[in-house]
Amino acid sequence: MKTVAISILGTSKDRRGKGDKRWDKWRPNISMCQHDDLLIDRLELLFDNHSKSLADQVTEDIARVSPETHVVHHRVNFGDPWDFESVYSTLLDFARAYAFTPDLEQYLVHITTGTHVAQICLYLLTEAGYFPGRLLQTSPAHKQSDLPGQYQIIDLDLSKYDQIASRFQREHQEGTTYLKGGIETNNLAFNRMIEQLEQVSIRSDAPILITGPTGAGKSQLAQRVFELRKQRGKLEGGLVAVNCATLRGENAMSALFGHRKGAFTGAVTHRPGLLMEADKGLLFLDEIGELGLDEQAMLLRAIEHKRFMPFGADHEVNSHFQLITGTNRDLVQLSREGKFRADLLARIDLWTYRLPSLRERIEDLEANIDFELEAFSTKSGHLISFNKAAREKYLCFGRSAEASWSANFRDLNASILRMGTLADGGRITIQGVEEEIQRLCLKWQSPQGESALTLTPIDALLGPGSCDTMDFYEQIKLAGLIRVCEESSTMAEAGRKLFQVSRATKKSNNDSHRVRQLLEKYGLKFEQLSKA
Structure with a gap:
């Protein structure tokens, strides 16, 4: 397989005069062809209309040190070599027009010559695959050395670098653990979902829809997605959260989109609205299925164009927010019934994640009990724990058919809070567990006296x-x-x-x-x- 180098002519470093003294100094394109362990079969040399004579001299000198290297000239005029857009577009045009044959040739993209802007553009185009090869970095030899210089070949497939790959994996695991609240969960489907959500949270700012029953943890997950994005520098602003079930009529329009003074009776001052407050941050709209159709229409425009009209205003305003929505309702069914706009649903469900109920991931009950105990201990200022028999009894009940966990993790949180509060000496006993089981069974009974699972x-x-x-x-x-x-x-x-x-x-x-x-x-x- 032949080796082909693509390089920009170094108008300063490759120009060392016409006499023999030019051989006394390091010239990047010349030295690239002087290494015994790096044979360049062909050099694609890029230069502008003003550098033809220098390109000819470099070609002659390469022929002296490496007769095997065939130099091909390419006239490439950057216009302004320090204008990023111009340089990138010119190099992109060159890459698209070049007939690459990666099955027959391997390509090295030389990033030592040219302006810093050109070097950055070469890197980006190689990383994006427009130049299907690896990067070649050259430098002068150490002092007192007779070598023609040094070189390093950089493969942008980062998975080949063990240290970098392990660092990425560690960051991914840290992000996943963070989204789970530090709880080690055993439910495979839930773990896979969170692992993907971690990737989406870091790599995409598209809307995320979180579904699931009440109490499954939608609000907490949205909060953690926000904090993770904030940690990774994906957000500048804050988190603005609102339960859409609390928004009705004019209050919904005003709360979401703001209003101008005098827009309606009682509007004595301007109000920016939640969408404006979320500018450069994240907006979490919980229970989005409760929004009225008018609000849905305005929200769709705000999502697509980042523009909306405050209530009573004459001009639109801008807000660049990221969006997470939550619901425990079937939005598809609501859409069929004409109660939820199909176009808005299509816009917000690019990434949809359903949080399972506690009952559906009952294998994670014990880990969540430990989490709630630790949270209660931290808040109360003293350690709370079960004795062995009490823990076994509570777990046995929690996993049984008697325990519906109808409010999901809210039920569990409230249950641990009650037992922790009543625990003498920081120990939850069998008696405390039995009393709590009675409270839960009574809570989960229907008006007819039947438990939720026997309905x-x-x-x-x-x-x-x-x-x-x-x-x-x-x-x-x-x-x-x-x-x-x-x-x-x-x-x-x-x-x-x-x-x-x-x-x-x-x-x-x-x-x-x-x-x-x-x-x-x-x-x-x-x-x-x-x-x-």
Whole structure:
């Protein structure tokens, strides 16, 4: 494979006079061809119209020191060699016009000659792949050395550098741990989701949509994404968070987009609005499904154009904010019903992450208990812990069918707070756990006295004792299937709710067939559930 170097003529360093004294000083393009362990088969030499004579002299000198090197001249006029846009565009045009054959030749992009602007542009174009090669850096030899100079070849595939790769991996792990609040979680799907969210948080400023049930931690995750971006220099401004469920009528317009003095009765002063407050920062709109259609239309324009009209104003204003939205509602269904704009949904769900409930990641219960204990201890100023028997009893209950955790991590937080407050000597005992279990069971009872998990009567449908032969995980899946069928008018509707992700990857979306197959596994029919 031949080696081809691409280099800009050094109008100063390559010019050392016409006599023999020019050989006494280091000249980058000449010395590049004088190394015994670096054979340049072809040198693509770039220069402007004013440097033809110097290019000819350099070509002659290279022929003397390296007859094997064929020098090819290219007239490249930068105009202003210190104007970044001009230099980059000129070099980009050269790269696009050049017939690279990476299967037959390897390319070295010499970044020692030319202005600093040109060297930066060569680096960027190589890093972006327009020059499909590696960088070549040359320098004079050490004093008292007879060598023609030194060189270093730099491969921009950073994965080949173990130290750099390990540094990237360590930063990625630190970011992932931070997004999880320092909690070591075992749920594989949740861990994969957080790992991707860490990459998106650092590499993209596009909108992020966080879905999931109430209490799953949407607000806390948005806060951590903001703090992570702030740490990495991706944001200048602050975090502005608002629950859209609190915004109604004129108050919604005024709160989000601001108003001018006199815009309506009571508007005695100007108000900048939350979008303006979030300029250069991050705006978190929780429960975005509660926004009215008028506010949705204005928000869409603000997201797309970073411009919006304050209430009562004559001119638009600018705000360059990043956006995270949260919801516990089905925005797709709301869109079908005409309650949520489809174009806004398409704009905010580029990156969508669903936070699972505590029940769905029950394997992380123990780690979250430890997190809540540590948080309570820090806040209260003294250490709180379970004794061994109390911890085992609480964990056993928390993982059982009796524990619905209907408010998810809010339930867990409140539970630890109560037990910690009542713990004498900083120790939570069996008695304290038993009292807390009674409180939780009472809280989770429906008005009819049924627990949240028995609202769907599996035993009544399949016969007494049916649950005794099922893993709790299977009970949860079946209960969820039954509940969705009960709340749906057709099997197709139930299928759309159950398979909202996987159905998009199938050639034929026969949702009804998939629902029927799942029900038949347990001897159930959709008709008996929908009637219920």
